[in-house]
Amino acid sequence: MSTGGKNKLVLGYGTCGIAAGATAVKDALENELATGKYDAYLDIAGCMGFCFREPIVEVTDPDGRSVIYGDLSPKRVSRLLEAVAGGEVIEDWVVRRSDEPGAGEGDFLANQHRIVLRNCGNINPESIEEYISTGGYEAARKALTSMTPEELIDEVGKSGIRGRGGAGFPTGTKWGFARKAKGEQKYLVCNADEGDPGAFMDRSVLEGDPHAVIEGMIVAGYAIGATQAYIYCRAEYPLALKRLDIAIAACHEWGYLGQGIFGTDWDFDIKIKKGAGAFVCGEETALIASIEGKRGMPRPRPPFPANEGLWGKPTNINNVETLAAIPWIIANGGDRYASVGTEKSKGTKVFCLAGKVRRSGLAEVPMGYTLRQVIFDVGGGVREGKEFKAVQMGGPSGGCLPASLLDTLVDYDAITATGAIMGSGGMIVADSSTCMVDLARYFLSFTQEESCGKCVPCRIGTKRMLEILARICSGEGEPEDLERLDILAGDIKAGSLCALGGTAPNPVLTTLKYFRNEYEDHILRKKCTAGVCPALITLHIQEDICTGCGACAKICPVEAISGEKKEPHAIDADTCIRCKLCLSRCPEEAIYAE
Amino acid sequence: MDDKGCECKQRFADPDNQEPLLGILERYAGEKGALIPLLQDTQEAYGYLDEKIMRALAKGAGYQLSQVYGVATFYTQFRLEPIGEHLIRVCHGTACHVAGAELISEEISNFLGVKDGQTTPDMKFTLESVMCVGACSLSPIMIVDEDTHGKLKPANVRKVLKKYRGGNGEKEE
Numbered sequence: 001m002s003t004g005g006k007n008k009l010v011l012g013y014g015t016c017g018i019a020a021g022a023t024a025v026k027d028a029l030e031n032e033l034a035t036g037k038y039d040a041y042l043d044i045a046g047c048m049g050f051c052f053r054e055p056i057v058e059v060t061d062p063d064g065r066s067v068i069y070g071d072l073s074p075k076r077v078s079r080l081l082e083a084v085a086g087g088e089v090i091e092d093w094v095v096r097r098s099d100e101p102g103a104g105e106g107d108f109l110a111n112q113h114r115i116v117l118r119n120c121g122n123i124n125p126e127s128i129e130e131y132i133s134t135g136g137y138e139a140a141r142k143a144l145t146s147m148t149p150e151e152l153i154d155e156v157g158k159s160g161i162r163g164r165g166g167a168g169f170p171t172g173t174k175w176g177f178a179r180k181a182k183g184e185q186k187y188l189v190c191n192a193d194e195g196d197p198g199a200f201m202d203r204s205v206l207e208g209d210p211h212a213v214i215e216g217m218i219v220a221g222y223a224i225g226a227t228q229a230y231i232y233c234r235a236e237y238p239l240a241l242k243r244l245d246i247a248i249a250a251c252h253e254w255g256y257l258g259q260g261i262f263g264t265d266w267d268f269d270i271k272i273k274k275g276a277g278a279f280v281c282g283e284e285t286a287l288i289a290s291i292e293g294k295r296g297m298p299r300p301r302p303p304f305p306a307n308e309g310l311w312g313k314p315t316n317i318n319n320v321e322t323l324a325a326i327p328w329i330i331a332n333g334g335d336r337y338a339s340v341g342t343e344k345s346k347g348t349k350v351f352c353l354a355g356k357v358r359r360s361g362l363a364e365v366p367m368g369y370t371l372r373q374v375i376f377d378v379g380g381g382v383r384e385g386k387e388f389k390a391v392q393m394g395g396p397s398g399g400c401l402p403a404s405l406l407d408t409l410v411d412y413d414a415i416t417a418t419g420a421i422m423g424s425g426g427m428i429v430a431d432s433s434t435c436m437v438d439l440a441r442y443f444l445s446f447t448q449e450e451s452c453g454k455c456v457p458c459r460i461g462t463k464r465m466l467e468i469l470a471r472i473c474s475g476e477g478e479p480e481d482l483e484r485l486d487i488l489a490g491d492i493k494a495g496s497l498c499a500l501g502g503t504a505p506n507p508v509l510t511t512l513k514y515f516r517n518e519y520e521d522h523i524l525r526k527k528c529t530a531g532v533c534p535a536l537i538t539l540h541i542q543e544d545i546c547t548g549c550g551a552c553a554k555i556c557p558v559e560a561i562s563g564e565k566k567e568p569h570a571i572d573a574d575t576c577i578r579c580k581l582c583l584s585r586c587p588e589e590a591i592y593a594e
Numbered sequence: 595m596d597d598k599g600c601e602c603k604q605r606f607a608d609p610d611n612q613e614p615l616l617g618i619l620e621r622y623a624g625e626k627g628a629l630i631p632l633l634q635d636t637q638e639a640y641g642y643l644d645e646k647i648m649r650a651l652a653k654g655a656g657y658q659l660s661q662v663y664g665v666a667t668f669y670t671q672f673r674l675e676p677i678g679e680h681l682i683r684v685c686h687g688t689a690c691h692v693a694g695a696e697l698i699s700e701e702i703s704n705f706l707g708v709k710d711g712q713t714t715p716d717m718k719f720t721l722e723s724v725m726c727v728g729a730c731s732l733s734p735i736m737i738v739d740e741d742t743h744g745k746l747k748p749a750n751v752r753k754v755l756k757k758y759r760g761g762n763g764e765k766e767e
Contacts, residue, residue, distance in 0.1 A: 019729040019742035051731035198688035200728035235634065235671055236727060276630050276669035279725070293629035295668040311626075354689035354730035361731055392688065428688045442691050446725070452668075555749065557704050579700055585749040 005062050007040035007084050012056040012121060014047035014207045015239050020054035021073065028074035038081050046208020048121030050105065051361035053095050059084050070095040108359050111378045113340065113366045115348050116324045120208030125243050128250035131211040137256055139327035140218040144262045149179060152223040158334030160346030165191055165319030166423045168412040174316060177306035178224035181314035188226040189317040190217055191287060192233035195279035196395035197446065199426035201350040202320035204362050206240035209324065210247040214270065216323030219330055221268045224316045228269060232287055235274040244272055279450035283498045284317050297452045298498035321350055341367030345411040353379045355428035365410060372406040375429060386431040394423025396443045397503035399510030400436060419510045435532035436515040437522050441469035443507035447500065458501030461492040465508060475535040477523035482512065531593035534578035538594060543568040545590035552582035552591060606641035612650055614639040619654040629657060629665055633672060642673040678713040678720040680758045685735040687726025693733040699723060701748040705755060
């Protein structure tokens with residue numbers, strides 16, 4: 001990319017970067033650059049994917065060589081700028097360099113295949129000009145000026161792309177239904193209600209490349225015959241909402257939204273609807289109810305939204321990631337997209353790597369990669385050299401897979417066969433310090449809270465399952481509880497209208513299947529081997545390590561820790577409530593749970 | 595991390611003052627299905643949804659009070675109680691849970707003497723658990739007002755919160 005003869009600095013300025021302190025780095029950079037001492041300028045971009053090294057700056061010199069630096073702070077800014085001015089590379093801070101792909105964390109990117117994230121981290125998401133400079137809006141222009149809606153639907157069908165929101169329904173087929181539905185007014189909805197805890201792909205795409213989503217919507221709207229569209233986005237994503245606002249306003253100025261767009265007689269406009277916090281609204285019919293201003297409760301289907309959706313009109317709903325891939329598919333052809341991936345899962349999938357994985361961040365890989373490739377080659381394996389225990393995929397609707405399934409392919413059907421789901425793309429890695437029973441309890445407490453209450457098996461069943469799991473975690477589980485969980489799980493799946501209830505038991509079923517020994521440890525041996533469940537652990541101080549600093553005794557809320565100054569301390573197990581505050585407070589790491 | 599002091603004392607309108615509500619009603623007049631944005635804007639103006647305000651909103655926008663109350667209690671974003679000067683949101687997404695978010699919440703509860711969803715009697719702090727804020731690589735996380743504090747340990751929670759204890763909602767540095 002041309003930098004205009006100067007050094008170009010691009011700061012990662014998505015939510016992850018800002019949370020890590022990018023604003024202070026931005027201020028410091030701006031102040032230093034304002035002195036005029038340096039032949040460089042600053043721009044911003046969305047998430048580059050390297051969330052684990054934020055705040056991040058990419059430096060591109062006039063020859064086009066780029067170095068990405070991580071872990072920046074205001075204090076490091078002047079050192080950075082001096083190095084840039086002197087043409088020097090600060091090896092210790094390098095995350096990636098273009099001239100040495102193996103340096104730093106280079107293989108994090110090298111092992112990816114970026115279609116949806118093609119612009120994320122590369123362009124300023126608040127500038128429509130930068131998006132256009134990458135060929136942006138050419139796909140929409142091509143679609144509207146030289147293709148018929150049917151040709152578009154064919155092209156998307158050929159690509160084989162399936163809905164990236166989790167269910168994996170073929171997008172081309174879905175568009176075809178909405179196209180054929182009878183009705184003068186049709187609607188398009190972009191589902192950006194990313195409520196799955198541990199998933200932030202949609203947020204990153206909206207923050208990093210909002211125009212890609214809008215362009216995808218223009219194409220989709222034209223293909224199905226919808227002139228009005230909505231983006232239903234979580235209110236918890238203020239930066240994504242702000243960048244969407246900016247992008248939509250720019251599109252109106254450029255004639256890409258509004259009346260007679262791209263010089264044709266086609267009208268198309270987008271309105272933003274802020275979600276108010278309800279996981280169930282990711283479900284299509286609940287989402288529609290929410291846009292209509294009602295409680296977000298699903299309804300029976302049929303009629304499907306394609307025939308009777310928003311305000312009773314034909315409505316097509318696509319996920320953010322799906323829509324962001326559409327311009328690429330139209331520009332490069334469905335066949336090219338379909339050349340990536342497996343037989344029934346085409347293209348790429350964006351994953352959010354989090355939990356105990358070393359490189360926690362945003363990664364896009366071709367379908368057909370193994371989970372091992374995603375977690376180890378891209379994600380760098382487990383943190384602190386610990387052993388891999390499980391990967392949780394698909395959030396509250398998904399499941400936990402053990403090490404023996406690491407060679408499972410990233411493919412809708414292969415993952416579903418394990419009992420987990422592809423889901424929206426959250427991947428949480430667990431190591432030996434994660435208790436699988438506690439993790440199952442955590443997800444059930446989530447779905448129990450988020451159940452809309454309409455279907456009794458979901459409303460009451462998740463509550464009963466949660467009670468049983470809580471009982472097991474507190475050491476009061478009975479051997480019969482495992483069968484009770486199994487029966488309840490079957491009833492909830494069978495008796496729920498929507499996917500929330502239909503998949504809520506998955507975290508329990510998969511942990512029961514793959515980590516049954518942990519349930520048995522809790523119930524029969526009254527042990528939590530991961531050292532997580534308070535009722536089943538005891539805390540000890542290692543005498544030979546304890547320096548007697550007294551930090552633990554000071555923080556203990558029940559005064560269970562005693563000892564002379566500078567002498568090893570001890571914990572009174574009868575008084576101890578196992579809150580583990582001492583464990584995190586100890587500077588010597590002398591306290592352990594067992 | 596923005597270091598702007600917030601203008602907490604004046605940030606919300608008094609529920610006896612209906613003027614902001616009238617402006618909001620006018621903004622959405624004639625728009626169908628606008629109940630959620632109406633409630634969102636109202637909460638932004640008043641800080642929470644007071645009963646008086648919900649009654650006035652229902653009447654002004656032509657809804658049954660039960661409809662308004664039904665929507666306000668369905669979505670987690672809406673609050674029916676006033677909040678303190680500083681809002682502490684502890685993330686309980688999966689990554690944060692695995693990283694020990696429960697210990698963080700517990701330590702805050704111990705320090706402030708309030709449980710999840712409660713406000714300290716001096717109206718300084720409101721403690722809230724929230725689902726994933728999407729900054730998983732920094733887990734565990736708490737957000738105080740607009741500032742994100744990541745990679746937290748229970749042991750340094752008190753130190754962070756003490757900064758917000760100063761007068762006039764200004765942080766002590």
